[in-house]
Amino acid sequence: MPEVIAHKLAEKQKEISVAEFFERNKHILGFGNPTRALLTSVKEGVDNVLDACEESGILPDIYVEIRNHEDGECKLIVEDNGPGIVKKQIPHIFGRLLYGSRFHAIQQSRGQQGIGISAVVLYGQLTTGKHAKVISKIQEDRPATVTELAIDTNKNRSEVINRDTMHWDKPSGTRFEVSIVADYKRGRRFVCEYLQSVSIVNPHAQITFKEPDGTEHLFERISDMLPRKSVEIKPHPYGVELGTLIKLAKNTKSRKLSSFLKSEFSSMGDRTTKAVCEKAQLDKDFNPKNMSREQFLALHKAFKKVKIMAPTTECLSPIGETLIKRSLKHETQEISPEFIVTASRPASVYSGNPFQIEVGIVYGGSLPKDKTVKLMRFANRVPLLYQQGDCVSTSAISSIDWRRYGLEQPSGKGIPSGPAMFLTHMSSTLIPFTSESKEAIADIPEIENEVKLAFRECARKVQSHINKKVRRVKTREKFELITKILPEIAKKSSKMLDKPVPSLDKVITKIMDVVWIEDIIEYETTSAKPAQSTLFDESSEKREEGWITKSTVMVVNYKNKPQKFNLYAVIPEDAVVGSVTPKPTKITDNYIKWNLDTIPPADKRDIYFELAGLDKEDFDENDLYVENINPSYVIGADKWEGD
Amino acid sequence: MSRDYTKVINSINSIASKVYNDLESSEIPNLKLPTRTKSNIQFDDKLNVWKYGKNMTERSAKSLDGAYMMLRTMYMVDFIKDMIKANKSSTLREMYYISEGWDLAKFNSQPESDSLAEDLEVITSCMREDFKLRPEEDGARVIGNLTIEEMTRNKTKKKIHCQDDVGDSGYSIPYNVEPEKISFKGADADFILAIETGGMFDRLVENGFDTSNRAILVHLKGQPARSTRRFIKRLNEKEKLPVLVFTDCDPWSYRIFGSVAYGAIKTAHISEYLATPAAQYLGVTPSDIENYKLPTDKLTKEDINALKSELSDPRFQDSFWKHEIKLQLSLGKKSEQQALAKYGLDYVTDTYLPEKLAEMGIIKK
């Protein structure tokens, strides 16, 4: 008797409460154990501040405090100077799962699910039974609202326990307090590592961290430049799912298929639209609201068959090579690395979602030579601390043969060992995480390929650094030879024979037999009003103090024939070129070029240029190239391979 | 003892002139000398010893190391010139300490300065003694029925009998063993036994092997000093006594034999003065390990490499050495002279040596 069974089953069928849902999925959400829970809570709070500040153009000042109670309970406080949250929204944001502003937006941000902060509140409530407290202020001359709230786990709605207003000194901002069960002793290390990593990829943020014992850590702001504001874009046809396509069609204001395609999707021009309709065998004048499922299916299939331009990358906000380098340098000061190299790929696309890869390598210094290289992974400026083995960046790095680049790697596969640290940053409108806890990026061929290309480029830079060093050491030895030893040999032999000391110039060029290029870089501060204001672009003029990078390059011809060649100095794209001597042949965004005059043997030339718009030590090494000369004659510059 | 040093001074000056002339004609200064490696030694049929071949090595000031060597060479020849003028001499060690004051030209270690002194011998075809340089080495010891006449410090000649006039430690070989210093005044013995280790030398002395078997015992003290080798050679030529070399059973000991019999690679330029081509190897041989069931140690990686290198050493190409070295490599073992004590303290003098000597036709059993 089937009805009876169905009735019986019906007795058991009911809505699952969020509390139950949470309890079952807490490991996926990052609350699997008290150590993880601490980090996840900090992370959700801090990520939200960075998102909110970025969106509203504020340089974030973040304060994180953890108070530790004996019984395994911690109080977490995250305070910011962000835009604040309007009173009405506070209960929804903090007291309701799956409520957020980003789930539907195609734009780069840290948050993307709308689970984040409310999950922390729920976790706190389930483990301690205590309420969360939110103080928020949205306008300078208004008081702050204080909200104490809990989550009604049956209804997935928040319950406001208490509401108040108070005076708060900040112009705007939010303070969030929650009690959670957490293991501070074990979790501490991860929290510190996370905050440090955050500060590496968010050089515009200032973070203060106060530990239970009162110790305060300051992660300084090292750039006053806000990340480029990312723009929201429309979905790209390659990435859209059938269901979404149908939903968009139901809600559109367009009456015709062609205008629907052009207005609701990115990269759809007249020609592409026509091609798609033809491929789908659909009339471009169809009303999208009246289309059948089969017709949508045909349309969806047609998208994949037509070549559609990649989405615009305005929606991405990469960090930029100069800032990555500056951050890494700042954070690795204690290691005093030998050099830091970075590489940035042009934006690319995976199933309709634009993304961009940036990588960096810190090399040498006091980094251990016999340990595997430390990987720092980031997605949309959020550090990924767990599940390293599952991440696409790990598999990309492992598939490169690093032995060629001065690192150890048994059998040429796997994470290499040696004195290095690798950074990978992926920016995208949709990071394809392997799970809700957002710790590893899925193995998508397009992404893996970009990561590989970026690291190869970096590795080549590492290689050229190492080569240059070896050659320089050799040539320094020759300098010792010609300046110290050879004159002594001459002196001694002439003394023994009672003859005059012979001239050594020609022997010296014979021994050296190279064109030697050496450089020094110096930095000079400029006062509030720069003397040569033409050197500065508008943005740097606003600053109170700026730096001029002064680079002097000395070229000595130690060959026994005159030499004539071209010299290139590669400069960062965001630098502004000041005075240059001798007169350059060409200046572009990327380099300065000189066609140097003939240099006779044993003669030398000085070349000088100034760069503005950079911070002190952003440009700490000249990247020099030569042309029209056998590059093996030259020490201190490589062969120019073209623009 | 004043002698004419004009030839030495001329050849020293020629080194300085070579360097000076190179510099004056804008050439990178360089000095040439025979390559002092095992690949460049050849058997000299006339002299019956191994000498350097035709390969030359260039010491050029083009590299930093080469330039340092050249500067040191200049300092060293200048120092030798000064010593000759002042009629002084110094030990190699003293010269090393003096070089501390040579500023950029100072040496990092004594082997470096010793080796440069050898280079100078090779370049100028003079002997170390011509440069007024002498080794540190305290002489090795000799016991046997042999009379030596030595010129003492106060220029009187003194006869010394190497059994009656010496204690148990024997007669000490001086660094200068040329005729001006010592001469041999008769020996009543059947052979010369050159022994590697002090322990074995003392064992034979205690057991009275020199009298019981009419032997002249010479202690080699490991790799023998030039004076010890020169002493053995002179004694062999003067008294026409066969020379037998008795060492441990490992590749390093074979090299000791090589330097006694064939000439050492380092001093191949003066092999005809130092080597005793008639010397024979007595043991301990790898075959002895098997025949006498001697206690052994395993060959180390270095031992194995040294043995392999000897297989390609031109001095060890005869069938005896090829056979023994290959045998040892296959055994994977080495042994010591004193391992013979396994069978008691008298075994070496009562059984092993008599058996081996009889086998080699030196004594009749």
Ligand SMILES: Nc1ncnc2c1ncn2[C@@H]1O[C@H](COP(=O)(O)OP(=O)(O)OP(=O)(O)O)[C@@H](O)[C@H]1O
């Ligand atoms: N400190 C804050 N200041 C201003 N707005 C905030 C702050 N924290 C959260 N918000 C707002 O609340 C929304 C919900 O945040 P929540 O962390 O729950 O989800 P999310 O960040 O969108 O996604 P995710 O689940 O991936 O973290 C955010 O989208 C943002 O609009």
Ligand SMILES: [Mg+2]
């Ligand atoms: Mg969030």
